Amino acid sequence: MHTIEHDVQRPDRDIVEAFEAIPSTIVSDVTGNVGLTMDAGLTPAYEDIEMAGTAITVKAAPGDNLIIHKAITMAEPGDVLVIDCDGYTDTGHIGELMCESCKANDLAGLVIDGGYRDSREIAEMEFPVYGRGVNPQGPLKQDPGSVNATISCGGVSVDPGDIVVGDDDGLAVIPGDGAERVLDLAHAKLDSEDDTREEVRDGTYLFELNGYDELFENLEVVGPEDSIQ
Structure with missing residues (x-):
């Protein structure tokens, strides 16, 4: 049509x-x-x-x-x-x-x-x-x-x-x-990234800043010592 x-x-x-x-x-x-x-x-x-x-x-x-x-x-x-x-x-x-x-x-x-x-x-x-x-x-x-x-x-x-x-x-x-809501979220995200950027430039890892270290610890990671030979 x-x-x-x-x-x-x-x-x-x-x-x-x-x-x-x-x-x-x-x-x-x-x-x-x-x-x-x-x-x-x-x-x-x-x-x-x-x-x-x-x-x-x-x-x-x-x-x-x-x-x-x-x-x-x-x-x-x-x-x-x-x-x-x-x-x-x-x-x-x-x-x-x-x-x-x-x-x-x-x-x-x-x-x-x-x-x-x-x-x-x-x-x-x-x-x-x-x-x-x-x-x-x-x-x-x-x-x-x-x-x-x-x-x-x-x-x-x-x-x-x-x-x-x-x-x-x-x-x-x-x-x-939903444009106005997305715009508000985008501005908040940009402000947050400005803060994060400064910490990263000071040597802090994103792995820690974003809580990925805790996420990683809660996952079951299999290393060589745990694998079946």
């Missing part, structure tokens, strides 16, 4: 912008590693990349980008296009000119579970793009696709209005209705 939904419940802009300072690793930690981190196959188009924005979701047929063009016209400043192409990398679904259009209209970035092209030009313009691969093959324009339906991207279920955070380490998704 092909659907286009124009009404997106976006989180407060201040909350979205606050996530620009939150690493993807911290988001992953405070959400309990519950499957909100996209898989490592989605890689950034260039190094020193940073991205945070509200998801506009796109379901595109593999090898076709007609609906992606439509979605670009629907996105608002600060949005991230999150595109599900079923991981298809034998076509470059988006390229330089589409990314120029996104950048000119102040989109925050683009994530495509599929192939893209014009990788050098995209890197030079420094528009945040993540994809599963690069391919020079041009796309078709035949399938209507869907915009702002629930999709799967990088192994994560993404709804329109979720927040997507990206950096050199990868991509994490924050459900829109």
Whole structure:
């Protein structure tokens, strides 16, 4: 079924912008590693990349980008296009000119579970793009696709209005209705890590600081003297 939904419940802009300072690793930690981190196959188009924005979701047929063009016209400043192409990398679904259009209209970035092209030009313009691969093959324009339906991207279920955070380490998704709580947890985690960093620099082991020594003692560890000869 092909659907286009124009009404997106976006989180407060201040909350979205606050996530620009939150690493993807911290988001992953405070959400309990519950499957909100996209898989490592989605890689950034260039190094020193940073991205945070509200998801506009796109379901595109593999090898076709007609609906992606439509979605670009629907996105608002600060949005991230999150595109599900079923991981298809034998076509470059988006390229330089589409990314120029996104950048000119102040989109925050683009994530495509599929192939893209014009990788050098995209890197030079420094528009945040993540994809599963690069391919020079041009796309078709035949399938209507869907915009702002629930999709799967990088192994994560993404709804329109979720927040997507990206950096050199990868991509994490924050459900829109829980964004403020995740942000509070992230700030607390960063403060805690600041304290821990100072102790580590003074020579204290994480093994002790995090209580792993007690955890280790409670495990049954078999050494050579305990093994069956």
